[in-house]
Amino acid sequence: CDEADDRRPPTTDRPRYFIPSHSSVEDPRITMAVATSPTSGATATTPSTKSMSTLKVKPKIKRSRDPLSPKPILDRRLLSAALDDAGVSLKPGQIDDFYQLLHRQHYPSVAEFVETYRLNDAAKKGLLPDGDERSVSSTSRSGSRPLKNLASNRPGKRNIRNLPKAFLKFLEDPSLEFVTVTSSVKEARTSADGSTTKLAVELQDGHVVEAVIMRHVSPAGSRATLCVSSQVGCAMGCTFCATGTMGIRGNLSSGEILEQLVHAGRILADDVANDDGEAENSKQRARMKHNHDLVRNVVFMGMGEPLNNYVNVIDACRGLIDCRRWNLAHGRVTVSTVGVIPKMRALTRDLPEVSLALSLHAPNQEARTAIVPTAKQYPIEKLIDALDEHMMAVTKRKMGDNGDDAGGFSADQRKMASKQKRAMIEYVMLEGDTSSLECAHQLGKLCEDRSLLVNLIPYNQTDVKDKLRCPSFEHMREFQRIVMTYGTLCVIRRTMGADIAGACGQLVVEGEKKEESDRSGTEGKETVTDIEEGPFRRTGSSVSSASATSAAAVTRHRSRNMSARGGGEVAPDGGEGDSNGESDLEGWVRPLAIATAVAASCFLVTGALFVAQRRRR
Ligand code: SF4
The missing domain is CATH 3.20.20.70 (Aldolase class I)
Structure with missing residues (x-):
């Protein structure tokens, strides 16, 4: 059992939660740490930790079956249905292209995505005025680090098709309420x-x-x-x-x-x-x-x-x-x-x-x-x-x-x-x-x-x-x-x-x-x-x-x-699959591989010497 070092039972004077040491508390995307009394279950903020917030207990209510508002753009069925309703037709695979771009840019907001796309497009066509250094970046404009995408790093992948203007307008339409991340x-x-x-x-x-x-x-x-x-x-x-x-x-x-x-x-x-x-x-x-x-x-x-x-x-x-x-x-x-x-x-x-x-x-x-x-x-x-x-x-x-x-x-x-x-x-x-x-x-x-x-x-x-x-x-x-x-x-x-x-x-x-x-x-x-x-x-x-x-x-x-x-x-x-594999390798596979490599090298060197000698004669 990969238990933590700290195994003390909870006490009333110790906050039950703590700020993760590896995460930045300045990150606005993450609201950290709630101090909860382990005995009463009541929530309370801890004065010494300003970033802590109170986690409220939600009443036991069911989720509404009404359509989500705003709508998660990662829900492909929802997006396709909305495109159909709006009469926007995309070529086969263009939704995939859109999702690929979104993924590469580490899921910026929809407005940010559209703006970056247009800037990139203008830069590609040479329409940006001289000296305008905006755009042409695969990173999100908010500066977040792009996700490594194995597919996008693979050489020989075809280029992403241009997205239709109607689609970009569709994304910008506030009445449709599509957002990149709803949670x-x-x-x-x-x-x-x-x-x-x-x-x-x-x-x-x-x-x-x-x-x-x-x-x-x-x-x-x-x-x-x-x-x-x-x-x-x-x-x-x-x-x-x-x-x-x-x-x-x-x-x-x-x-x-x-x-x-x-x-x-x-x-x-x-x-x-x-x-x-x-x-x-x-x-x-x-x-x-x-x-x-x-x-x-x-x-x-x-x-x-x-x-x-x-x-x-x-x-x-x-x-x-x-x-x-x-x-x-x-x-x-x-x-x-x-x-x-x-x-x-x-x-x-x-x-x-x-x-x-x-x-x-x-x-x-x-x-x-x-x-x-x-x-x-x-x-x-x-x-x-x-x-x-x-x-x-x-x-x-x-x-x-x-x-x-x-x-x-x-x-x-x-x-x-x-x-x-x-x-x-x-x-x-x-x-x-x-x-x-x-x-x-x-x-x-x-x-x-x-x-x-x-x-x-x-x-x-x-x-x-x-x-x-x-x-x-x-x-x-x-x-x-x-x-x-x-x-x-x-x-x-x-x-x-x-x-x-x-x-x-x-x-x-x-x-x-x-x-x-x-x-x-x-x-x-x-x-x-x-x-x-x-x-x-x-x-x-x-x-x-x-x-x-x-x-x-x-x-x-x-x-x-x-x-x-x-x-x-x-x-x-x-x-411990990986480490067991290592020990197996160390046991006999590795020496065998080394011996094979040495034998192959000897064979090649001997062959080369033999050929050289024949030529000299
Ligand atoms: S109650 Fe639900 S979540 Fe929990 S083990 Fe059973 S199936 Fe899984």
């Missing part, structure tokens, strides 16, 4: 170790959702994962989840989901800009500097059940994988669900390459229904089948539908699919029935002969009324060991951001939280994987773990990891 960051809190930042994003109607940035730094490279919300609250009511206590207030539009990426991108860009600011964590930030200003993975594991907001989530996923904007690999977008079978199948049909995570949490219907009330609608076996279908969908399509039904694939086909497709089971570790060793056997059997990854998630303390606990780390190890004996890859997920209530299951609007109780479970113990690590990543030993579909293979891999780490504590598969 704002109300609060940003960073964990003590600087790895995790939780954002409270206020929507235009005053509702607040949460998004969590997780920074992963490793010798092989740094990356950030963003956990996004898809709904305000959640209707599923899982007993262990703080969000479930809120009930459902409404859905987020696709634009509002994507805006969470915009906010996260700005904060990560500030990370780099303020790199040499604070002494604390400066080493870590220096390592992040080169490649850490981009979100590389997005997981729909924030507030809400994403498949209950299917249309908007799918639209947002399309924006994320759009090569002109965020350009995320399909497999780096993960949709997590407690199991809505029709929508799971729809996702398989619409976006089969996107990863799907099933929050199972119990291996039999009775135990599952006790903690996931909505589970009675769908039998577990059918859920696993739907997940399996999703995993095999890409392989099936590549084989031209020659594969049989979901259960009819050969071991080799499954092995191939496991490398190409991501499908995983999430299993929260709660002290009690569902974490019993008998359940471990049931879970192992359920996943037997399928190339699924099981993620064990240590329960994070929340304020839900049943006082739940996380089992001991040793118990989770044993649970994991049993599941792996069935040939299923099983990892224990590392918890990040527990000290700022940003870990799995802890997301809830702060004003509704009660006093946090003591932490339990896995504090200070060794951790094995982060949120987006899976067996199918092409990093380190995780890849080989993915293909280890037999118990023997899993055991072999575990032994190798143990010996690589000098024995002692078991280092399960999938853990």
Whole structure:
């Protein structure tokens, strides 16, 4: 558990929130830090911290179903409909061009965008008067740092087409009320170790959702994962989840989901800009500097059940994988669900390459229904089948539908699919029935002969009324060991951001939280994987773990990891994928590569000498 250094229990004289050390408090986009009495829950400003504001508790009201006002321009369906209504026709792909330009300029206001576009256009045509040095910059005119866009940096990409004048006029029309970003960051809190930042994003109607940035730094490279919300609250009511206590207030539009990426991108860009600011964590930030200003993975594991907001989530996923904007690999977008079978199948049909995570949490219907009330609608076996279908969908399509039904694939086909497709089971570790060793056997059997990854998630303390606990780390190890004996890859997920209530299951609007109780479970113990690590990543030993579909293979891999780490504590598969990969390299791949290179050089030198000698003769 990647717990923070500061583990003191909250006291009445200590503000519960603090100003993130890595973020600029002068940034007008971010309103920082609220001081809340941890015992009464009442909010109060702290006199010594002028930038602090008061986070008001919102009454439990639903989101209005009226059209949004102002309208988020990142909602593509909304924009297309408004263009149709206004009679503005664009050539195919011109909306993509517009979004690409917007992304390159780091999402300036609409007016700013139009002005910059016109200036650039005039400069290109040589219409600017001599000496006019305005324009011709790919950065936003507000000076914000442009996002690196892999697509835009790629050589050989075609030029962006000119945008029609009618479209620019359309954007300027105030009655249409399109704005680039409709939400704002109300609060940003960073964990003590600087790895995790939780954002409270206020929507235009005053509702607040949460998004969590997780920074992963490793010798092989740094990356950030963003956990996004898809709904305000959640209707599923899982007993262990703080969000479930809120009930459902409404859905987020696709634009509002994507805006969470915009906010996260700005904060990560500030990370780099303020790199040499604070002494604390400066080493870590220096390592992040080169490649850490981009979100590389997005997981729909924030507030809400994403498949209950299917249309908007799918639209947002399309924006994320759009090569002109965020350009995320399909497999780096993960949709997590407690199991809505029709929508799971729809996702398989619409976006089969996107990863799907099933929050199972119990291996039999009775135990599952006790903690996931909505589970009675769908039998577990059918859920696993739907997940399996999703995993095999890409392989099936590549084989031209020659594969049989979901259960009819050969071991080799499954092995191939496991490398190409991501499908995983999430299993929260709660002290009690569902974490019993008998359940471990049931879970192992359920996943037997399928190339699924099981993620064990240590329960994070929340304020839900049943006082739940996380089992001991040793118990989770044993649970994991049993599941792996069935040939299923099983990892224990590392918890990040527990000290700022940003870990799995802890997301809830702060004003509704009660006093946090003591932490339990896995504090200070060794951790094995982060949120987006899976067996199918092409990093380190995780890849080989993915293909280890037999118990023997899993055991072999575990032994190798143990010996690589000098024995002692078991280092399960999938853990710390990058660094495990390093140790494998250091073990035998690297010497072999060096020996091959030396032999090849000798061969070439000998050949050259031989040819030279022949010529001399
Ligand atoms: S775990 Fe997910 S589905 Fe269940 S209540 Fe929480 S947010 Fe909703």
